[in-house]
Amino acid sequence: MSGLNDFRAERREDRRAVRADDRADRREEREQKRLDAEAARQRHQADQRDAEQAKERRRAARAARFGRVTGWITANPARAFVRLVQACSIVPAVVSQVAALDHADVALLLAVLLAAMLEGGAWALVAMGAQAEGERSTHTYRLGAWAAGLVAGGINFAHGWTQYPHHHWVAFVLALSSIGAVWLTDLQTHGGRGPTTAEKKTAKERAEHARRRAEHHPEVREVADRLLSAAPFGALPADEAWRIAWEYVHGVTVPGLTADLLARRLNARARVAELSALPAPADLWPGMPDDPFPALTLPLPSGPSDGVYLDTVPDGPRNASPITTEALEALYRTGSYAPAPAPGTPGGEPSDSPAGNAAATAGERALDPADIARVRVLADDLAARGEELSTKKVRDALGCRNDYAVRLRRHVDAERHNPPATA
The missing domain is CATH 1.10.10 (Arc Repressor Mutant, subunit A)
Known part of the structure; x- marks a missing residue:
């Protein structure tokens, strides 16, 4: 009896163990499913993020392309609209020429080739003229482009005149489809590159200055022309040639300064110094009885421009330029300043003494x-x-x-x- 009870107890223990294992397996299975679902959800989210990023990249690329196009249009509105007119004129022009040639019993393939030759030739010449701009003459290319455009426009005009007898204005529109775009492109490529108003004014003033300089200083102009002709072409600027010629003719490096002008300047300063040495009248100094005749001292002119001219003066007159007693004596000796009339001469004071006659x-x-x-x-x-x-x-x-x-x-x-x- 006890053995049977032990057996039953073991069976119960075994069943409990089996049920515990089953529960553990189910828990593990549920946990694994949960983990698998979480991983699937994360993979789905990652795929969504990748898709959104790819979509954003495609959107950014489209925006960049659009921005480049709009930016180019904003920066070059004239060129953009000319390109639009070209695209909208070439197609109807070619179609009209093909139709005109087809109505003239020309084979369709031949009509297409001839129409392409006329329109393509005009635009080829336009492109060649644009490429030659600034390097060589463009007159030949421009004349050829206009000639080809006029021929194509004439064909379209004749076709429109006969094709639309009740609406002749269509003929003019078809003619403009071949001529208008060529005209706009020619204006854009070769127009607006001439001198501006300010440049024309500067060139006119420069020419007038050169004319007056040559007229006022013929000796300097002759020497400058000889210097320019002797130097290699373009090696000596014209202004530098004039500076050298001025120094050669007048002995100074400052344009416009001459020996006569320098003498006038020194004489004027000497006269100012002479006047500054004269006594002032008594009525100019009221209330000063102790010194009724003070010396009237006049400020001598000076400024930064004096140094420019004094640098061109020889050492003797340059040292004499400060107005002092020694400076005046130097001017007397060099003859740059003429003193007052001497006594016994016309305009001078009479003198009866022998010393006065000698003086x-x-x-x-x-x-x-x-x-x-x-x-x-x-x-x-x-x-x-x-x-x-x-x-x-x-x-x-x-x-x-x-x-x-x-x-x-x-x-x-x-x-x-x-x-x-x-x-």
Whole structure:
């Protein structure tokens, strides 16, 4: 009896184990199905993403192509519309010519070839003219294209006139289908490349400048022409030739500057310096009784342009250009400045002394003995104070011209340093 119970207990245990295994298998099977479904779902999602990306790439490629087309049209509207007119004119022109030749009992294949020859010849010449633009003459190509276009247009016009007797305006439209596109292409290819209004104005002004320069400076023009003819073609610019010629003729490198103009400039500065040495009237300085006759000092003209001209002046006149006493004396010696009329000459002051007559012969004002005595006194006073006699002090004391004060100072200095020998 106990054995039977043990057997039954074992059977129950076995069945429980089998049922547990079955449950585990079912759970594992359900888990595997779930995993398989999840993997299938992920694969489906990945396939959808790939399809969307491919679709986006195709859409982006189409947009890029469309953008290139629209961008080209936006950047080249004239060329785009000319291309449209070409496409819309060639087809009806060829069809009209084929129909015209066919109605003239020409074989269809021959009519097609002849129509293609006329239209193709016109457009071939148009393309050849566009390729030759800027490299060689395009007149031959343009005339050939217009001739071929007119022949094709004449055929279309005759065909339209007979084909549409009640609507003759159609003949003109058919003729324009062969001529209009050639005309537009010719304008686009060869038009608008000439000089602009500003360029024409500049060229006109340049030509006028060259004419006036050659007219005003014939000597320089002759030398410049010789330089240009002697140099290799294109090696020497015209302006550089004129600069060299100007230096050769006038001795300076600044165009427009001559020796006469330089002398006038130096003389003008000398006159300004002379005027600046004159005493001012007393009524110009009210309220100054202690110094009723101060020297009137005028500012001398100067500026950055002086350096440009002084660089072209020889060393002597260049060193004399600052207006000083020494500068005026240098101008007197070189003859660049003419002093005032001398005493005893027409327009000068009379002088009865022998020294005055000698000075008049030399073209200078004679020294007045009274002025010499006053300058001697002034020199003694200055020497007592330990000061030197200067031209400015002589000029201020006597109120005389600068050149006269210079000669007085030199005369008194010569007396003081070389006193006359006593018997």
